Amino acid sequence: MKIFVCIKQVPDTETKIKISPDQTGIDTAGIKWVMNPYDEYAVEEAIKLRDANAGSQVWVLSVGPKARVVESLRTALAMGSDEAIVINGEGLDNFATAKALAEVIKAEGGAKVIFTGKLAIDDNASSVSQMMAEFLNVPHTTVVSKFAFTPENVTVERDIEGGAKEVVQMMTPAVVAANKGLNMPRYASLPGIMKAKKKTIKEIEFASLNIPATDIKVKYSGMTLPAEKPAVKMLSGDSSAQASELVKLLRDEAKVL
Amino acid sequence: MGKVLVFTEQANGKLKRSSMELLQAAAKSGNTVVAVSFGSHAGDVTTAIGNNGANEVHVVKDAGLDAYNPESYAANLVGIINKVQPSIILASASSTGKDLFPRVAARLNTGVASDCVQLTISGDNVTAVKPMYSGKAFATVNFENSPIKIVLMRANQLPVEAADTSKTATVTEHAAATVDLKTLIKEIVKGTSEKLDLTEANVIVSGGRGLKEAANFKILNDLADVLGATVGASRAVVDAGWVGHGMQVGQTGKTVAPSLYIAVGISGAIQHLAGMSGSKVIVAINNDANAPIFQKATYGIVGDALEIVPKLTEEFKKALHH
Ligand SMILES: Cc1cc2nc3c(=O)[nH]c(=O)nc-3n(C[C@@H](O)[C@H](O)[C@H](O)COP(=O)(O)OP(=O)(O)OC[C@H]3O[C@@H](n4cnc5c(N)ncnc54)[C@H](O)[C@@H]3O)c2cc1C
Ligand SMILES: Cc1cc2nc3c(=O)[nH]c(=O)nc-3n(C[C@H](O)[C@H](O)[C@H](O)COP(=O)(O)OP(=O)(O)OC[C@H]3O[C@@H](n4cnc5c(N)ncnc54)[C@H](O)[C@@H]3O)c2cc1C
Numbered sequence: 001m002k003i004f005v006c007i008k009q010v011p012d013t014e015t016k017i018k019i020s021p022d023q024t025g026i027d028t029a030g031i032k033w034v035m036n037p038y039d040e041y042a043v044e045e046a047i048k049l050r051d052a053n054a055g056s057q058v059w060v061l062s063v064g065p066k067a068r069v070v071e072s073l074r075t076a077l078a079m080g081s082d083e084a085i086v087i088n089g090e091g092l093d094n095f096a097t098a099k100a101l102a103e104v105i106k107a108e109g110g111a112k113v114i115f116t117g118k119l120a121i122d123d124n125a126s127s128v129s130q131m132m133a134e135f136l137n138v139p140h141t142t143v144v145s146k147f148a149f150t151p152e153n154v155t156v157e158r159d160i161e162g163g164a165k166e167v168v169q170m171m172t173p174a175v176v177a178a179n180k181g182l183n184m185p186r187y188a189s190l191p192g193i194m195k196a197k198k199k200t201i202k203e204i205e206f207a208s209l210n211i212p213a214t215d216i217k218v219k220y221s222g223m224t225l226p227a228e229k230p231a232v233k234m235l236s237g238d239s240s241a242q243a244s245e246l247v248k249l250l251r252d253e254a255k256v257l
Numbered sequence: 258m259g260k261v262l263v264f265t266e267q268a269n270g271k272l273k274r275s276s277m278e279l280l281q282a283a284a285k286s287g288n289t290v291v292a293v294s295f296g297s298h299a300g301d302v303t304t305a306i307g308n309n310g311a312n313e314v315h316v317v318k319d320a321g322l323d324a325y326n327p328e329s330y331a332a333n334l335v336g337i338i339n340k341v342q343p344s345i346i347l348a349s350a351s352s353t354g355k356d357l358f359p360r361v362a363a364r365l366n367t368g369v370a371s372d373c374v375q376l377t378i379s380g381d382n383v384t385a386v387k388p389m390y391s392g393k394a395f396a397t398v399n400f401e402n403s404p405i406k407i408v409l410m411r412a413n414q415l416p417v418e419a420a421d422t423s424k425t426a427t428v429t430e431h432a433a434a435t436v437d438l439k440t441l442i443k444e445i446v447k448g449t450s451e452k453l454d455l456t457e458a459n460v461i462v463s464g465g466r467g468l469k470e471a472a473n474f475k476i477l478n479d480l481a482d483v484l485g486a487t488v489g490a491s492r493a494v495v496d497a498g499w500v501g502h503g504m505q506v507g508q509t510g511k512t513v514a515p516s517l518y519i520a521v522g523i524s525g526a527i528q529h530l531a532g533m534s535g536s537k538v539i540v541a542i543n544n545d546a547n548a549p550i551f552q553k554a555t556y557g558i559v560g561d562a563l564e565i566v567p568k569l570t571e572e573f574k575k576a577l578h579h
Contacts, residue, residue: 011390013391013508013527013528013531014527017389017390017393017394019394026390026394037508037509038509093368094359094369094371095362095363095368095369098359098363121390121391121508121531122389122390123371123389124371124372124387124388124389124391124512125359125371125372126355126356126359126371126372127355127358127359127362127369127371128359129359130327130356130357130359130360130363131359131360131362131363133360134331134359134360134363134364135363138439139327139328139439139440140327140360140440141327141440142355142356143352143356145502155443157446159352159502159503160325160352160445161351161352161448161454161456161457162448162451162452162453162454162503163448163501163503163504164445164446164447164448164503165445165446165448166324166325166442166444166445166446167442167443167444167445167446168440168441168442168443169440169441169443170439170440170441171439171440174439180502180505180509180510181502214402215402216401216402217362217367217368217369217400217401217402217403218368218369218370218398218399218400218401218403219398219399219401220396220397220398220399221396221397221399222396222397223389223394223395223396223397224394224395225393225394225395226392226393226394226395226534229553229555230555232541232551232552232553232554232555232556232557233555233556233557234546234551234556234557234558234559235556235557235558239560239561239564239565239568240568242558242560242565242568243565243568243569243571243572244572246540246556246558246569246572247569247572247573247575247576249556250517250538250540250556251576254517254537254538254555254556256460256516256517256537256538257517257573257576257577
């Protein structure tokens with residue numbers, strides 16, 4: 001069976017963010033790019049599922065500027081994925097991205113399970129997996145921290161509010177969005193890295209997918225850096241004095257009590 | 258003027274504060290406000306929905322909608338949306354909102370702006386501001402090619418005024434849509450906490466490795482009880498098994514936006530800041546004056562958490578109960 005994993009390349013959390021002059025995005029010069037951390041859980045679960053089911057294959061798929069997103073696809077190949085596809089496109093929103101992912105998965109003959117991350121840490125949107133599931137007309141579950149498979153069904157655990165969990169059963173094919181806790185992603189091995197370097201990554205132009213321009217539904221503008229925070233006010237005295245001073249400040253100055 | 262549809266949520270038969278925020282913002286915009294409420298207890302909150310500014314409320318009182326199921330919720334919601342024909346939809350960026358509305362948007366061929374912290378409605382138009390790169394930047398989201406503009410707001414971002422009991426909404430009941438479900442909710446395993454979820458909490462008391470051992474979370478729980486706060490944690494203590502993952506704040510945990518965040522024995526690593534830097538007021542307690550958390554804090558206390566937290570609990574008790 002075919003297992004697909006959608007991975008997004010995002011700026012590393014430690015990267016310093018600068019705004020582009022037109023304020024619609026960021027200045028990408030000097031950015032360190034990594035695979036979205038939640039997508040590592042997705043890749044790991046896909047590999048485990050493949051290894052438990054003989055004759056299966058893991059396909060990784062990413063939308064973005066080809067020149068850089070292939071690096072994250074190579075990381076996924078080095079972890080043990082079998083095939084990789086890059087959809088070369090830029091300036092797309094979550095809707096158009098989900099459409100493109102769904103179109104290519106369909107064109108490749110569909111998949112039994114499609115893994116994604118629960119969200120991408122740059123846009124923090126958690127929308128692509130659900131939209132893609134709708135375009136594929138298959139069920140989905142987000143924020144998944146446990147996964148079990150039979151050919152007819154997948155049973156997952158979904159983390160919801162207040163530390164509660166839902167046990168959800170879906171008919172396959174299904175979309176599963178991974179949360180932390182699902183597994184421990186493996187590191188790429190040296191032989192894996194060598195092998196990944198030699199693999200051909202299939203390239204598809206977004207423009208060739210015939211997705212209309214009206215499928216871009218949102219645009220960003222006026223991107224700004226957060227306002228400078230006033231300097232911290234350090235309290236003094238012994239612990240009793242600090243405690244009563246803090247309560248006073250929270251009540252009278254910050255007015256949050 | 259058009260219609261704004263607000264998807265409401267309730268907890269234990271009470272309308273959630275996040276829903277009041279949305280209803281009041283929609284009412285202030287001058288548009289007709291249409292609310293939606295699902296589940297066998299949908300009727301319990303219609304008065305509160307009216308008091309908070311809705312003109313109409315559409316309810317589907319069906320036990321099949323008591324637990325969230327993306328397929329049944331999407332089908333029922335899209336049915337009502339098609340009847341109401343709103344130009345704007347507001348919902349909370351809760352676990353239900355974030356799961357449901359992208360699917361609904363795809364079905365309606367329209368756009369969704371997720372995880373927003375500011376909202377501007379002017380007639381049929383809406384723009385929203387959302388944090389990007391874990392709060393390291395902010396962007397305005399503008400809709401295009403979107404017949405219905407869907408905005409998902411983080412909790413605690415909009416003001417809530419006292420409800421007006423003279424305001425009422427007309428109630429329309431709908432039969433549940435029949436759906437061939439491919440998704441089954443088999444079981445709901447209750448969480449350990451009856452407190453507000455971290456993503457909705459107005460006050461959070463969070464602990465890190467500076468608490469030394471799991472048992473010392475008791476002093477945080479005591480402080481939280483006095484403040485009506487929810488307890489959070491750093492990843493270091495989650496990974497050490499002191500507390501459950503549902504309590505983790507940060508890049509691989511929850512993004513929170515309380516009025517007050519008290520960080521106890523937390524160093525302030527960038528991945529932790531990613532989840533909590535949207536807090537209005539941040540208090541840091543740490544025995545290392547050079548801990549990075551102090552660069553983000555509003556108020557700082559250098560000292561031993563085990564000594565200061567119980568003293569704080571006493572002070573808050575005095576201040577809040579006299
Ligand atoms: C208004 C707007 C303008 C944008 N402009 C640009 C731009 O100019 N250049 C640019 O590069 N991006 C741009 N983006 C990002 C854009 O490519 C999509 O929004 C993005 O791919 C979806 O990310 P998300 O954070 O919404 O994903 P989420 O929904 O948070 O991600 C969930 C999961 O979906 C999968 N996924 C998400 N995105 C991709 C992807 N691209 N490929 C494969 N899998 C994916 C991953 O598994 C991920 O874990 C823009 C986004 C918006 C909303
Ligand atoms: C990919 C990735 C994702 C991550 N995601 C997250 C995330 O979501 N959330 C998160 O929190 N972290 C995350 N981390 C981990 C993060 O980098 C830090 O390791 C973690 O936040 C440290 O937790 P801590 O502050 O509790 O512990 P430490 O860094 O050990 O800090 C303990 C602090 O307590 C202070 N202290 C010690 N004794 C006392 C005392 N008696 N009284 C008062 N203070 C005392 C010390 O001075 C120190 O500042 C992530 C890391 C990576 C690589």
